[in-house]
Amino acid sequence: MLNLIKRLKEFSLFCFISFLSITTIAQTTKVxxxxxxxxxxxxxxxQIKIMRKLSTAYSAVDPLKKFYYANQYKLLAEKNGIDSLVASAYLDMGISYxxxxxxxxxxxxxxxxxxKAKxxxxxxxxxxxxxxxGFAYDRLDRKKEAVKSYEEALNIYKKLGNKKPINQMITNLGSIYFDLGEYKTADSYFQQVLENVKxxxxxxxxxxxxxxxxxxxxRKLGKPKQSLAYYQQSLAIREKIGDLNGIALSNWGIGQxxxxxKNYKKALRHLEIALKNNRALKNLYHECxxxxxxxxxxxxxxxxxxxxxxxxxALxxxxxxxxxxxxxxALELLAEINSAQKKFDEALIFQAAYKAINDSLNTNETTKDVIISDLHRINSDNKNLVKDNKTITAKNSEYVAVISIxxxxxxxxxxxxxxYYKRNLEKKATNLLLQAQKQHIAEVNEELTTHMDIVSTQNIELEKLNSVKNKFFSIVSHDLRSPLNNLKTLFELYHTGVLNKKELSELLIKLEDTIYSTANFLDNLLEWSKSQLDGMVVKPSLIKISDIVSENIKLMDSQIKLKGLTVENRIDKDITAFADSNMIDxxxxxxxxNAIKFCDLDDKITFEAKxxxxxxxxxxxxxxxGISNKDQENLFNLSHTISTGTAGEKGYHIGLTLCKDLILQNHGSITVDSNLGxxxxFHVSIxxxxTQN
Known part of the structure; x- marks a missing residue:
């Protein structure tokens, strides 16, 4: 059998280490x-309290949104100086990844x-x-470091007396032994956890x-009936609570x-359920x-x-x-499949690749290190217990005499x-009442002060939002109504017979540029409004700048030719950047x-990159x-007034505001150099x- 079985613990570990119950139906309702x-x-x-719960609930629904809400409550926690919640937010963001x-x-x-927690x-x-x-190290096959991290966590939880996390750490340690083929040791750890959970x-x-x-x-100890019974019991519990990740794990175990x-048809039914659930969770590792x-x-x-x-x-x-x-x-499996088909040359290639990777894992040395490390922990615990027992026994005899005295x-x-109590009872009661009243007054004053600060901050934010809203409606009411009214009037003249088809066609050609300009403006306005209200989801990847520029030049070829402009793309085709392709487009x-709009006939436009x-x-x-210094100051915000291109085209500047937002979302910047005449x-840096951000 493949090393796959030794990887089983890694397949199950995340449901322990994240300390989250992944309940899809319940969590969707909760969201x-x-x-x-x-x-x-x-x-x-x-807001922090609700966003933290949202981050937890989205674990089963959408890991990307889990990250978003964790980041949001982190920002609020930083603003209010709550370091413990900042630490928790970082951990939730890590769990999302x-x-x-x-x-x-x-x-x-x-x-x-x-x-931050430290x-x-x-x-x-x-x-x-x-x-x-420890979980991350375990999944990266760094077992010795994983054991060390788990034991650090276990020691802290023992001091705190937290039973659930203690059980989780013991399970994780047992699972590492399972990965390394020490099944009896792993089973003893799991039995200990079951007794604790009960x-x-x-x-x-x-x-x-x-x-x-x-x-x-x-299953690994050769007890298939007991194994199947355990899997089925776990599946029943996980289906009851709607644990999507757990349902996938239990079905996988039953299928295995x-x-x-050798009952392969039954295995397929359970494995298909496990595959569907893991794809829903976007978990590539478990899917593999x-x-x-x-x-x-x-x-x-x-x-x-x-x-x-x-x-x-799978590979x-x-x-x-x-x-x-x-x-x-996966390589060993491909070798086995090719060998079964008598494709021995391909099988040898896969087998050689498997052996090279398997040798690099150095499993035997890792097993030795893990066992020695864990034995040190167990021996240390036992020595402390023996020492404590001797000390207690020696002192018990002394305590008997002391207790009597x-x-x-x-x-x-x-x-x-x-x-004394009887004599001072009334006085003490009075003092306690006065102290309670004083403390209550202090708490009320502190709460009022806090609320006043928060209300003041919120008022400032509301004023900013109101300003954006007013500007938005001003643009929509003033600059969309005019071209629409022109079209309305044109069609009314046509329907009443004032214009014939030829005259209508000529007027529509003249209005075509206005319509394109208005449509482009509306697209930009909606994109910008959406970014202001809902935020943006950036999906960066490696992109070729030259290809994007060339596509857009082709797209605007008719407008370029209409003005007789020369547009050159001097960007090296091998230059790539890491950003969201749609946003950069x-x-x-x-x-x-904008360049086409404000250029005169026979002007030149050039794209370059370094x-x-x-x-x-x-x-x-x-x-x-060119652009005046005064206009440059408000070029990237909605304070700028409407301008007119060299052929009468309207420029609303919402596009430049959107450009700045998109570039900032991709961790870049945009600047302008211009002088009249x-x-x-425009310089765009991405x-x-x-990079880690």
């Missing part, structure tokens, strides 16, 4: 309820959360950070996880058990594990074509999730205290449209009339490659 409660006019503390198997980014945010002495946050960092009331998530883990260990029994099992079932049914297609897709997902272990599993003294002291289109450190600096220059150059 809708929370979104209804979210109000930007509420106090910051109230972990769900999507982007482990480098997850580890980056987990470390940020750890640093600075603010937020003990629970420190423990959560260690646990999540003592914790209403912990259905923990019970489902413990049963699933025991299903894994029993049927594969072991299920695809490998599916390919095994198809190979068992001798459906070689499907088996090979599924295994190739792609393994590489996308940066897992050497899964890459090795203390008892007599306490009786005497109790009599004195009773007399919108920026280029707007800048080119590399500067980690940025691409793109420029669009024109030999038009000397032309204009990242050369992916």
């Amino acid at each position: 809708d309820e929370l979104l209804g409660q979210l109000n930007k006019n509420s106090p910051d503390t109230a 972990g769900i999507r198997s982007n482990l480098d980014s997850a580890l980056y945010y987990f470390n940020l959360g750890f640093q 600075e603010s002495n937020y003990v629970v946050g420190i423990a959560r950070s260690h646990a999540n960092i 003592e914790t009331p209403k912990d259905e998530i923990g019970l489902g996880n413990a049963l699933f883990s025991l299903g894994n260990s029993n 058990t049927y594969i072991d029994a 594990v299920v695809l490998i099992s599916l390919s095994h079932a198809q190979l068992g049914l001798k459906d070689y074509k499907k088996a090979e297609e599924t295994a190739n897709l 792609l997902r393994a590489k996308e999730s940066n897992s050497k272990g899964l890459t090795a599993d 203390i008892t007599i003294l306490l009786i005497f002291l109790a009599i004195l205290l009773a007399l 919108t920026v280029v289109r707007n800048l080119l449209s 590399l500067h450190k980690d940025k691409v600096i793109c420029s669009i220059s024109d030999s038009g009339p 000397q032309g204009t150059t 990242p050369l490659k992916h």
Whole structure:
């Protein structure tokens, strides 16, 4: 059997380490309820509370929105100086990347959360950070570092007496032993967790996880009946609470058990459910594990074509999730499939690639390091217990005599205290009442002060929003009504017979440019309004600047020829940048449209680009009339008035406002160089490659 089974723990770990119950139906309902409660006019503390719950609820629905709301409540927490919530937000942002198997980014945010929790002495946050960092290390096949992080978290949770996280850490340690093939040791850890969970009331998530883990260990210990029973019990619990991730895991385990029994058709039904759920969660890593099992079932049914297609897709997902272990599993499976088809040359190629990756994992040395590290922890705990027992035994005899003396003294002291208490009861009651009133008044004053500060801040924000709203309606009412009225009047003249078809056609040609200009303005206005109200979702990728420029030049070819302009694209075709393709396309289109609009006949427009450190600096220059210094000051905001192009085209400047917003969202900048009579150059700076932000 492949190393796939040894990777089982990695497939199940996230449901433990994130400390979240992924309940799809319940969570979707919860999301809708929370979104209804979210109000930007509420106090910051109230917004933080709801956004934090939204971030948790979106774990099962949309990991990207989980990141968005975690970032939003982080900003509010920073604004109000609540460091513990800043740390929690970083951890939630990391978990969002972990769900999507982007482990480098997850580890980056987990470390940020750890640093912030440590600075603010937020003990629970420190423990959560260690646990999540351990998860990332585990998935990256850095077992020794994962064990160290888990044990750090376990020690803190033991001091705090938090039972659920303690069980989760023990499960994670047992799962590492499972990965390394130490199934008996893993089973003893899982049994310990099951006993602990039974003592914790209403912990259905923990019970489902413990049963699933025991299903894994029993299957590897050659106990298929017990294994299947554990899996089915865990599936029943997870279906009851709507745990989408857990349902996928339990179905995967049942499917794998049927594969072991060579009942491949039954296995396929359960594996299809697991695959569907993991694709809904966008979890590439878990999807890869299920695809490998599916390919095994198809190979068992001798459906070689499907088996090979599924295994190739699994290899792609393994590489996308940066897992050497899964890459090795997929390569070994492809070797087996090709060998079954007597394609021995291909099989040898896959087998050699598998051996190279598998040797690099150095599993035996990792197993030794993990066992030694964990034994040190267990021996240290045992030595402390023995030492404590000896100390307690030695002191017990001394305590008996001391207790007798203390008892007599306490009786005497109790009599004195009773007399004193009776004498001062009324005075003490009066003092307590006065202190309570004083404290209540102080709390009311503090709360009023806080609310006044928040209301003042909110008023400023409302004034800004109101200004944007007024400007928006002013533009819509003034600049959309005019071309629409022209069209209305034109059609009325045609319908009443004042104009014939030929005259109507000639007037429509004259209005064509106005209509295109108004449509382009409306597109920009709607995009800008959407960015102001709903925010933007940036999907960056590597893009070729030259291709985007060329496409837009072709798009506006008729307008360019109409004015007799010369447009040159001097950008090297090999220059790439890391940004959202659609947003950069919108920026280029707007800048080119503006250049055409304000250029005179026979003017020239030039696109150029150069590399500067980690940025691409793109420029669009024109030999038009230029822009005055006064106009440049308000060029990128809605304070600018409407201008007119060289052929009477209207310029609303909403496009430049949108351009600035789009470039900022892509971690870039936009500037302008211009003098009257000397032309204009816009400079756009965007990242050369992916960077952590």
